[in-house]
Amino acid sequence: MINEILLMNGYGVYVWSSFVFTLSIFGILYSVIKLQLAKEQKKFEMKFRNLASEKIEFAKKQETFREILANTSVSKI
Amino acid sequence: MLNNINPTKIFFIINRLQKYILILFLVVLVIGLLEALVFSPEDYKQSDSVRIMYVHVPAAWISLGIFSIISILSFVILIFKNKNFSLITKSLAPSGFVFNIIALVTGSIWGKPTWGTWWAWDARITSMLLLAVFYLMFILSWRIIDQNDKAIKVSSIIAILGLINVPIIKFSVDWWSTLHQPSSVNLLEETTIHSSMLLPLSLMTAAFALFSVLIFLMKYNTELIKIKNKGLDRL
Numbered sequence: 330m331i332n333e334i335l336l337m338n339g340y341g342v343y344v345w346s347s348f349v350f351t352l353s354i355f356g357i358l359y360s361v362i363k364l365q366l367a368k369e370q371k372k373f374e375m376k377f378r379n380l381a382s383e384k385i386e387f388a389k390k391q392e393t394f395r396e397i398l399a400n401t402s403v404s405k406i
Numbered sequence: 407m408l409n410n411i412n413p414t415k416i417f418f419i420i421n422r423l424q425k426y427i428l429i430l431f432l433v434v435l436v437i438g439l440l441e442a443l444v445f446s447p448e449d450y451k452q453s454d455s456v457r458i459m460y461v462h463v464p465a466a467w468i469s470l471g472i473f474s475i476i477s478i479l480s481f482v483i484l485i486f487k488n489k490n491f492s493l494i495t496k497s498l499a500p501s502g503f504v505f506n507i508i509a510l511v512t513g514s515i516w517g518k519p520t521w522g523t524w525w526a527w528d529a530r531i532t533s534m535l536l537l538a539v540f541y542l543m544f545i546l547s548w549r550i551i552d553q554n555d556k557a558i559k560v561s562s563i564i565a566i567l568g569l570i571n572v573p574i575i576k577f578s579v580d581w582w583s584t585l586h587q588p589s590s591v592n593l594l595e596e597t598t599i600h601s602s603m604l605l606p607l608s609l610m611t612a613a614f615a616l617f618s619v620l621i622f623l624m625k626y627n628t629e630l631i632k633i634k635n636k637g638l639d640r641l
Binding site: 337338341343344348350351354355363 | 500
């Protein structure tokens with residue numbers, strides 16, 4: 330049974346390489362986009378920490394800023 | 407009206423949607439893979455090599471679909487100058503391009519046992535390669551051009567020009583004598599593919615569509631944070 334699935338009547342190399350290629354590309358694209366997102370969130374967090382206290386209070390009132398900070402360590406402070 | 411589609415409002419929804427779509431994608435993908443690799447029957451002519459169809463065809467459909475959406479939105483961008491739509495098209499392009507590459511590579515792998523060659527300058531394959539070139543030009547226009555307004559204009563024009571290629575890809579098998587067979591799955595006419603093969607094909611298409619939505623949401627989120635980063639500088 331396992332041999333049949335692996336060999337696929339002699340077409341195993343073609344079938345498995347197509348599926349492995351597709352899933353690998355999925356993994357790479359997901360990782361790259363996830364890294365880019367994490368990098369931007371980190372950059373936002375760093376900038377936010379360096380703001381003057383009155384600006385922090387102003388920024389915290391904005392819904393979008395709060396939403397971004399919810400995914401960073403600032404939300405846990 | 408179009409300006410009411412506010413990124414700030416959408417931001418809240420995007421963050422929550424991502425997790426659910428990731429879970430749904432993984433579930434559909436696992437079921438789709440089992441159907442495609444284990445449970446679906448082999449073809450009487452192509453034997454097990456037909457299983458490549460379950461990654462090749464959905465990838466081609468989705469890359470074509472994404473490019474069509476990008477092109478239609480580009481018309482709206484040029485007419486109504488909606489900057490949010492330009493963020494949407496920019497965020498859609500990476501997954502569309504990747505699906506285009508998957509369609510080309512898996513098509514090439516399928517071509518070897520079926521036609522005896524990795525590549526042929528057949529109308530369908532060549533027009534799909536041209537689509538990849540349009541995707542690449544679209545993505546590069548955002549990277550190369552520094553001025554945002556100019557990048558929006560150039561990328562929109564590229565997408566609109568690329569739209570001419572979309573019907574060529576779709577009807578190439580009918581207009582020219584190509585190595586590809588005419589389409590077996592039709593929305594308006596009778597579908598000639600057997601249900602035992604249509605099920606894994608539908609599942610894999612659904613999984614690929616969910617993946618493209620997931621990548622789009624993550625990329626769109628990244629683009630929004632980039633804008634908010636600039637907003638913090640101005641505080």
